Amino acid sequence: MSADQRRAVDFLTARPIAHRGLHDFGRGIVENTTSAFAAAIARGYAIECDLQLTKDGEAVVFHDDHVERLTEGHGLVKDHTVAEMKQLVVRNSTDRVQTLTELLAQVKGQVPLVIELKSHWDGDERLAKRAVEELKGYAGAHCLMSFDPDAIAAVRRIAPHIIRGIVAERATDSYYSTLPLPKQMELRTFSHVARTRPDFVSFYFEELPWAPITALRADGMPIITWTIRDPAQAVMAMRCSDQITFEGFAA
Template structure:
């Protein structure tokens, strides 16, 4: 249940959540850009987006650690300053990389923001700190989430009133092999809950139903799912969750 003086989480499940905005690369509307967010606002969808930390400590709206997939740049976000990030050419787009402050100004409370803190799994809390600093004065509905429990524990410590969530999957593949076994087990068993105290879970729909998530949902914790790419997947996901995070079709 929400802590005293904490906003309700109803906004999280009220409308489908546009994954990285309502984007369509074929039409020049690229993920995590102002154009994608404008399209989501126009359809009254909530917006899911991602934050990375720049070399000079700014939160920018960008999913990947590396630049090559979406831009003409090379290397990693963490090695570029904010000014250098904003000069990048985004492929097939006239948009530029936004800072979190610019995103907040664009959205201005019109739709909910579901903001993921990307992590290098190194204990660095600066991204959480910067996001919290900017969001504490933001009047619109929003929440912060991350795959990394350390990031969410930091949010809890810095601003316990902010709605926070864990992004998760079963952690039964090779993707997490770089993490120490103890960390993998923490993710797999949700043993971090005692210190993260999430208000919701964002879970990979293809691994549902799953007993730990079913139990959390039965206890009253909202569960949203990712990433839904067709109406058929949406039907499957809503059987086991309270809302979908979608892309590639009109939800």
């Protein structure tokens, strides 16, 4: 990796990254909400957040495929229009679901944004395209990442100037068993790197060290880790990575 590329991603390693914002459910500050992002901005933390695609093709800030865990609504995000999603009040808070447009207007470049594109592993590129469209002209530090190499390959093709990353683990969990075997093997061997060309990797800290990640880091690629939930885990993670994505404590 060239020196220019390393400089381009310095914002990823400069400060700990608040996982879904600096949330605290007990204080009514819920993940991926305006309040959680405001708390992260106040502390100067970079913000990690998630995007899902609505029925009418808008990008909303929401982690789960289903809306039940965090709202009184029912069903899949992809089966709701953006107007329907924005009507949902987040449990234990007064916040409502945000769009990516609203998130960008809130953050205004005050801290970096580490944006994960959620995927249904079906080759649908609409979320990647919508995110890229929304980020045009956004001056603040930001990047796009996904577990799905197809999503990041799409970002590379559509907007090669945007810093992009792969979120990953060793992909041996039963969750991955529903994917076609070639896709499973691509994830387990990191062979997708030839087509995704990530600028960084966000990796599950409990599965480090791992040879493919060690090799990428030795070549100069920044490695961030998820999700760190206490100082002891942070110490362990920083032995094998360059920055942490954290929640539940003051990093």
